[in-house]
Amino acid sequence: MDKLRSLKYFVAAAETSSFSAASRRLGVSVAAVAKMIGALERELGVTLFERHSQGLALTASGGNYLEACLPALEQLALADEQASASTSRARGTVVVGVQPVIAQECLTPALPRFAAMYPEIQLDIRYFMRVTDEQVRGVDVFLVMGWPQAIGDLVLRPIGATGFVVCAAPAYWAANGMPRHPSELEHHNCMCIRSNHGSVMDLWRFRRGDEQVSITAGGWLTVDNAHRDMVRDLAIAGAGVVRVLDWHKRQGREIASGMLVPALTDWEMDVEVPPVNLLYPPSSRRIARVRLFMDFVTQLFRDIEQQREFRSPATSMPRWAIGRRSRASAALRADGG
Numbered sequence: 001m002d003k004l005r006s007l008k009y010f011v012a013a014a015e016t017s018s019f020s021a022a023s024r025r026l027g028v029s030v031a032a033v034a035k036m037i038g039a040l041e042r043e044l045g046v047t048l049f050e051r052h053s054q055g056l057a058l059t060a061s062g063g064n065y066l067e068a069c070l071p072a073l074e075q076l077a078l079a080d081e082q083a084s085a086s087t088s089r090a091r092g093t094v095v096v097g098v099q100p101v102i103a104q105e106c107l108t109p110a111l112p113r114f115a116a117m118y119p120e121i122q123l124d125i126r127y128f129m130r131v132t133d134e135q136v137r138g139v140d141v142f143l144v145m146g147w148p149q150a151i152g153d154l155v156l157r158p159i160g161a162t163g164f165v166v167c168a169a170p171a172y173w174a175a176n177g178m179p180r181h182p183s184e185l186e187h188h189n190c191m192c193i194r195s196n197h198g199s200v201m202d203l204w205r206f207r208r209g210d211e212q213v214s215i216t217a218g219g220w221l222t223v224d225n226a227h228r229d230m231v232r233d234l235a236i237a238g239a240g241v242v243r244v245l246d247w248h249k250r251q252g253r254e255i256a257s258g259m260l261v262p263a264l265t266d267w268e269m270d271v272e273v274p275p276v277n278l279l280y281p282p283s284s285r286r287i288a289r290v291r292l293f294m295d296f297v298t299q300l301f302r303d304i305e306q307q308r309e310f311r312s313p314a315t316s317m318p319r320w321a322i323g324r325r326s327r328a329s330a331a332l333r334a335d336g337g
Contacts, residue, residue, distance in 0.1 A: 002036075004076075005036065006036045006037065006039060006040040007040075007069055007073060008026070008073070009022065009026065009032075009033050009036045009037055009040075010036075010037055010040055010048065010065075010066070010069070011066065011069065011070065011073060012025050012026055012033070013033060013037060013049065013056060014049075014056075014058055014062070014066050015155045015156055015157050016155065016156070017055040017056045017057070017156070018055045018056060019033045019034050019037075019056065021153075025155075025282055037049070044061075044065070046059070046061040046062075046065075047059050047061065047062070048061065048062035048065060049062055057316060060313070063158075063313060070298075074295060074298075077291075089120055090118060090120065090121060090288045090289045090292055091120035091121060091289065092120075092121065092122070092289050093121075093122045093123070093124055093289075094121060094122070094123055094124070094140050094141070094289050094290050094293045095124045095126065095138055095139045095140045095141075096123055096124065096125050096126065096139070096140065096141055096142070096143065096293065097126050097127075097128030097139040097141070097142040097143070097144075098125055098126070098127075098128055098142070098143045099128055099129060099143065099144055099145055099196070099225070100127070100225070100226050100228075101145060101225065101228055101245070102143045102144075102145055102276065103125065103143075104229060105245065105247045105248075106247065106300065106301070106304060107143065107297070107300075110296075110297075110300050111123065114293070114296050117296070118289070118292055121289045121292065121293070123293070126139060127226075128142055128143075128144070129196045129225065129226065131148055131149075131150060131151050131152070131154065131279070140280065140281075140284045140287070140290045140293075141278060141279070141280040141284055141290055141293065141294055142154075142277075142278070142279035142280065143276070143277075143278065143279075143297060144276075144277050144279050145162065145274050145275070145276050145277070146195070146196060146274045146275070146277075146321075147274070147275070147316075147317035147318075147321055148277065148279060149197075149317075149321075151279060153281070153282065154279050154280060154281060155278075155279070155280050155281070155282055155285075156277055156278075156279055157277060157278040157279075157280075158275040158276070158277050158314060159276055159277065159278050159297065159298045159301045159302075160275070160276035160301030160302070160304060160305050161273050161274065161275050161276060161305070161311075161312065161313060161314035162245045162246055162247055162273070162274060162276060162308075163245070163246045163269055163270060163273050163308070163310060163312050164204075164243045164244070164245065164246065164269040164272070165243070165244055165245075165246050165248065165249065165255065165262050165269070166185070166204065166241060166242075166243050166262065166263050166264055166269070167235065167241070167242060167244060167248075167255060167260040167261055167262045167263060168188075168235055168238075168240065168241045168242065168260065168261065168263065169235060169236055169237065169238040169259065169260060169261070170258070170261050171238040172235070172238045172239070172240065172241070173261060173263070175238075176188060178261075178263050179263055179264060180264075181213075181264075182204070182206040182213040182215050182264060182267060183213065183215060185204065185215050185217060185241065186215055186216065186217075186218070188219075188240065188241045189219035189220060189239070189240035189241060190202075190204075190217035190218055190219045190240060190241045190242070190243075191219050191220075191221045191222070191223075191231040191234060191235065191239070191240050191241065191242050192217055192218070192219065192221070192222045192223075192231075192243075193222070193223055193224075193225055193228045193231060193243075194222060194223065194224050194225060195225060195321065195328075196225050197321065198326065199320055199321065199325050199326060199327060199328050200222055200326065200327045200328065200329075201243075201328050202216055202217045202218060202327055202328055202329045203215075203216065203217075203318075203320060203327075203328035203329045204216075204217050204243055204269070205269065205271040205272055206264065206267040206268070206269055206271070207267065207268045207269075207270060207271055208266060208267045208268065212271065213267075216329040217241075217243070219240050219241075220240075221234065221239075221240070232244060232248075232254065232260075235260060236254060236259050236260060241263075242260075243269075244260070246308055246309065246310070247304070248260065249308075249309055250304075250307055251307075268310065268312070270310070270312035270315075271315070272315055272318050273312045273313065273314050273315045274314065275314035276301055276314075278294055278297065278298070280294070
């Protein structure tokens with residue numbers, strides 16, 4: 001078996017979630033892709049993909065293998081480029097579409113380092129929330145959290161994940177009592193965020209051992225995803241309970257500094273873990289300056305992943321996101337919960 005080719009076929013199938021899309025990208029038949037990946041699975045003795053009518057989904061083993069293979073393949077691509085490139089330095093503009101939450105929480109502090117590394121590359125950062133013709137036009141690469149849908153021919157590459165933490169200000173817990181069980185949150189003012197696709201994310205799910213609990217969070221405030229910093233700031237001011245991303249546990253952030261105090265720390269919120277993704281047209285990878293930015297943010301999120309207290313892998317798209325419900329809790333009611 002041609003191991004390098006099989007790895008390239010595997011990565012293409014993983015990034016497109018489809019043998020047929022991978023075959024179009026690689027310029028080979030669907031049968032060739034399926035055959036090569038089947039041979040790779042037999043050699044490794046593991047199943048890399050779950051096959052569904054809607055497409056492919058990486059298994060846990062497949063996700064781990066992809067994470068291990070990508071750095072090696074990227075190093076090989078970089079070596080090829082260095083061997084054939086001219087002595088000129090990468091220069092020009094990279095147009096980057098970024099969701100506000102990623103820009104605010106992760107990307108902004110890292111940008112001076114990128115500018116120092118590549119002084120002849122200019123970044124044009126643009127607002128981005130979801131894949132539409134208007135927001136995609138003219139953009140080289142996107143950073144998106146969650147489970148983007150209807151991405152067309154764009155390549156989707158997961159580069160990280162982030163979980164949730166339920167917390168409030170010390171003054172709020174002192175005045176209202178800290179819950180000992182997730183069900184007690186239904187008696188608190190829980191401020192909610194609306195997803196990129198319009199669903200109010202009021203379904204908060206917890207796990208402790210074999211026990212799983214889902215509650216419908218509610219309060220006097222719901223905000224759009226672009227304004228999620230409002231609920232964080234109001235929580236710091238003692239206005240209520242908020243479910244924040246575990247990035248807020250990082251050194252110097254609100255939880256680490258004590259401005260927000262987590263509750264239900266003996267429970268895990270790993271039932272729903274959003275991925276962080278790179279999204280880009282296939283042609284972007286061939287542009288040196290774009291590839292340098294993509295490699296930079298990929299390493300950035302590897303570093304962030306190392307800092308996470310609980311490194312729960314990203315989960316598949318939740319039912320409420322698939323159904324585009326107005327409230328995530330509608331999925332719970334539909335299940336009779």
